Amino acid sequence: MTSAVTQTYLELKNFPDISPEAFEVIRRIMKNACGVNLDSYKDKCIKRRIALRVRATNCITAEEYCDLLLRDEEEVDRLLKVLTIHVSQFFRNPPMFEKLRQEIFPFLFTLPEINVTGGLTVWSVGCASGEEPYTVALLLRHFFASELGRIGATILATDVDAAILEAAREGIFGEERLVEVSAELRRKYFVQRDGRYQVVPEIKSLVEFRQADLGHLDTFPECDLILCRNVFIYFERSQQEAILHGFADKLHPGGVLILGKSESLVGDVRSRFQTICPVERIYRRV
Numbered sequence: 529m530t531s532a533v534t535q536t537y538l539e540l541k542n543f544p545d546i547s548p549e550a551f552e553v554i555r556r557i558m559k560n561a562c563g564v565n566l567d568s569y570k571d572k573c574i575k576r577r578i579a580l581r582v583r584a585t586n587c588i589t590a591e592e593y594c595d596l597l598l599r600d601e602e603e604v605d606r607l608l609k610v611l612t613i614h615v616s617q618f619f620r621n622p623p624m625f626e627k628l629r630q631e632i633f634p635f636l637f638t639l640p641e642i643n644v645t646g647g648l649t650v651w652s653v654g655c656a657s658g659e660e661p662y663t664v665a666l667l668l669r670h671f672f673a674s675e676l677g678r679i680g681a682t683i684l685a686t687d688v689d690a691a692i693l694e695a696a697r698e699g700i701f702g703e704e705r706l707v708e709v710s711a712e713l714r715r716k717y718f719v720q721r722d723g724r725y726q727v728v729p730e731i732k733s734l735v736e737f738r739q740a741d742l743g744h745l746d747t748f749p750e751c752d753l754i755l756c757r758n759v760f761i762y763f764e765r766s767q768q769e770a771i772l773h774g775f776a777d778k779l780h781p782g783g784v785l786i787l788g789k790s791e792s793l794v795g796d797v798r799s800r801f802q803t804i805c806p807v808e809r810i811y812r813r814v
């Protein structure tokens with residue numbers, strides 16, 4: 529009998545090969561159709577996901593799959609979805625959000641810069657269906673209402689995938705996305721409909737969703753807090769370094785960067801940040 533591990537190995541081994549020529553065609557199609565630049569993505573990771581679609585569409589070769597992509601817009605959408613995984617959750621990694629509430633926000637609200645720039649600016653990068661920026665909005669509304677009224681805050685949430693941003697704007701979530709949300713926050717900031725939960729307008733209005741590719745450094749906004757969690761998995765190390773320098777350029781002095789639990793600063797950009805909490809990957813721009 530074949531074990532699950534052996535089965536997975538065999539499946540991976542039998543993935544159709546993506547030739548450089550086919551990859552180049554797919555790269556161009558995705559660039560023209562969705563504005564997504566695959567150059568900065570990890571080749572191995574991307575090719576494995578493309579191969580999944582080649583198989584799922586019953587194409588024998590990657591070249592045949594290119595022909596399909598050229599004539600079927602829906603397949604372009606499906607491929608984009610596979611390339612950009614959207615797993616997220618409210619209060620994903622709760623200890624990090626606890627630190628944000630207890631230490632980071634109180635510190636950020638004292639920065640002289642935010643009084644000049646018209647309030648605290650938060651940027652949630654690779655926000656998927658909005659759980660992360662909405663969690664930030666919940667924290668600010670619930671625990672920092674007076675600072676919010678006095679100083680103000682803007683939460684900008686960006687993702688490369690326009691379709692997932694539509695879902696984020698709707699703000700309707702299944703129970704599984706809310707497991708870390710307390711009963712009190714659920715009661716105050718969500719409306720229950722058919723077993724699902726919609727974020728109330730008071731929270732929605734704090735978040736602005738915008739489509740943007742992290743590969744385009746020139747589009748980065750100036751801000752005080754950046755959350756870029758579980759997005760670097762897609763990028764080559766050199767690209768990660770360029771993005772991190774982009775973050776350092778745009779963060780106001782004293783501004784804070786938060787990465788995903790298994791991500792870290794790479795290369796000489798480390799000298800531009802001071803580590804505040806190594807466990808929760810929280811860094812302050814020096």
Ligand SMILES: C[S@@+](CC[C@H](N)C(=O)[O-])C[C@H]1O[C@@H](n2cnc3c(N)ncnc32)[C@H](O)[C@@H]1O
Pocket residue numbers: 612613614615616617620653654655656657659660686687688689692740741742743756757758759762788
């Ligand atoms: C796993 S989700 C992370 C969601 C959230 N940050 C969290 O940690 O729960 C990764 C997101 O990164 C987005 N992404 C991938 N490549 C991107 C790019 N080049 N620019 C912006 N977002 C990107 C994907 O579309 C996806 O929604």
